[in-house]
Amino acid sequence: MNLAYIPSPTVSQFHIGSLTIHVYALTMLLGIIAAIWITSVRWKRYGGTFDQILDTALVAVPCGIIGARLYHVITTPERFFGPDGDWVEIFRIWNGGLGIWGAIALGALGAWAWVRHRHYPMALLADAIAPALLVAQAIGRLGNWFNQELYGKPTTLPWGLKLNTEGSAIGNAEQCYDGATCPTGTLFHPTFLYEMIWNLIGAALIIWIGHKAVRALKAGSLFALYVIWYTAGRTWIEMLRIDFSHEFLGLRVNVWVSIIVFVLGVIAFVVIQRCGKPTPLLAEKLRTVTEIEERDAARAKGGPDAKHGGGGNAGARAADTQDSPHESR
Structure with missing residues (x-):
């Protein structure tokens, strides 16, 4: 006879009205x-x-x-x-x-x-x-x-x-x-x-x-x-x-x-x-992409960054960082 064990649940689903909720899900x-x-x-x-x-x-x-x-x-x-x-x-x-x-x-x-x-x-x-x-x-x-x-x-x-x-x-x-x-x-x-x-x-x-x-x-x-x-x-x-x-x-x-x-x-x-x-190099690229996305979002909403002309396509500008001098580090 086993005195210690892990029990199993007796149910695997329950109901809320007519809706069946599965614990697995x-x-x-x-x-x-x-x-x-x-x-x-x-x-x-x-x-x-x-x-x-x-x-x-x-x-x-x-x-x-x-x-x-x-x-x-x-x-x-x-x-x-x-x-x-x-x-x-x-x-x-x-x-x-x-x-x-x-x-x-x-x-x-x-x-x-x-x-x-x-x-x-x-x-x-x-x-x-x-x-x-x-x-x-x-x-x-x-x-x-x-x-x-x-x-x-x-x-x-x-x-x-x-x-x-x-x-x-x-x-x-x-x-x-x-x-x-x-x-x-x-x-x-x-x-x-x-x-x-x-x-x-x-x-x-x-x-x-x-x-x-x-x-x-x-x-x-x-x-x-x-x-x-x-x-x-x-x-x-x-x-x-x-x-x-x-x-x-x-x-x-x-x-x-x-x-x-x-x-x-x-x-x-x-x-x-x-x-x-290197992770720091890619993190620098990510920060650049994020900054461009935030400026573009501000421009779309007519925010304060719009007057600075920052923006353009975030993806295209971020892609340019691939060829920056930092790439040779």
């Missing part, structure tokens, strides 16, 4: 809000504004959600298109099923397209968002706890996860995803908690490294460290999970993806140190 929303706030605080230190981050988020977040869902659909197609599949389930993201790799890939693509249009330094944005992503992912894992999904192998450790047999949580009918027979009361590795702790430690480390080595590391280095840290943890955590997953050469697909992305992260870190631009 709330954790996603809270994670997004936290990421925007943390990123904006860090971005302001580089010389940017909250509005710049908010505008970028309005593009990147929808792209990230779509990418996350597409990754899940592509890697588990039988759930949606198999003999027992239901393609309409693709749109029911509150039932779980978002792949972080798809979110990062398509979200980053959307962010890159927007910041390129606005002439913000992408490498600075990547560094600003690196710890924010880890915090957001940590918060999002709480949704797995409420859904009783994506837990690990059986364990006798005192922090094992105990599933409930009542309520509407997904885990009710999925005690052992791998088909094994699990006795009543079996505890499982709380992989959601492992990843939460790993991600929060990583966020703290990235912030600390950023403060200590801001001039030693080239812009973009912190994002590469995020990739390295997250994939290192995801590899061993993924190997604990027992939910259904396609395998290749005896390893889960997400394990292979983590290993490959980890290697790419290490390569990116080395390349950035050799070919990247």
Whole structure:
């Protein structure tokens, strides 16, 4: 008999009138809000504004959600298109099923397209968002706890996860995803908690490294460290999970993806140190872009800066800083 364990919630949703609120969706929303706030605080230190981050988020977040869902659909197609599949389930993201790799890939693509249009330094944005992503992912894992999904192998450790047999949580009918027979009361590795702790430690480390080595590391280095840290943890955590997953050469697909992305992260870190631009230089460019945007906004409103003739196209003028004498530093 286990005297200590982590209990599972008995519900994963609640109702306000006729509206159904899914806790999984709330954790996603809270994670997004936290990421925007943390990123904006860090971005302001580089010389940017909250509005710049908010505008970028309005593009990147929808792209990230779509990418996350597409990754899940592509890697588990039988759930949606198999003999027992239901393609309409693709749109029911509150039932779980978002792949972080798809979110990062398509979200980053959307962010890159927007910041390129606005002439913000992408490498600075990547560094600003690196710890924010880890915090957001940590918060999002709480949704797995409420859904009783994506837990690990059986364990006798005192922090094992105990599933409930009542309520509407997904885990009710999925005690052992791998088909094994699990006795009543079996505890499982709380992989959601492992990843939460790993991600929060990583966020703290990235912030600390950023403060200590801001001039030693080239812009973009912190994002590469995020990739390295997250994939290192995801590899061993993924190997604990027992939910259904396609395998290749005896390893889960997400394990292979983590290993490959980890290697790419290490390569990116080395390349950035050799070919990247200094953070202070890009911060100077960002401050220039911000100043031009603020003058243009003042001119549009007929503000005091209008009489000085400052303005013009912010993006075009900011692009000119690329060829300034500072570039050769």
